[in-house]
Amino acid sequence: MTFKMTWALAAEHVDQWTGDDFTEAASVLDREVAATVSASGMNESAQAHFCEAFVAPVREGIAGVGKDAVETGRGWDHAAGPLLVVLTPAT
Known part of the structure; x- marks a missing residue:
């Protein structure tokens, strides 16, 4: 299912991705948010904390409750701090 x-990272970045692999979606989110955070000027310790505190919980939801929601035709959203991610079935 496509x-x-x-996703939106408050005051920094908004983007989207379309596909059918929830694991790949989580990887894309990791990579793209990490690149944005890296370019923000945060030191490495702050970047690691940001990814652990905000990205990890959302990433885990993508392959869990997010996948379940999309596979039943519903949308799913999750916010953690300044990060908001929304999954919707493609039409």
Whole structure:
């Protein structure tokens, strides 16, 4: 099932990705948010904390409750701090 993932990182970045692999979606989110955070000027310790505190909980939800929601035709969203991720079935 194809779905769309949209994410927003407050005051920094908004993007989207479309595909059918929830594991790949989580990897894309990791990579893209990490690149944005890296370019923000945060030191490495702050970047690691950001990814652990905000990205990890959302990433885990993508392959869990997010996948379950999309596979039953519903959307799913999760916010953690300044990060918001939305999954929707593609139409």
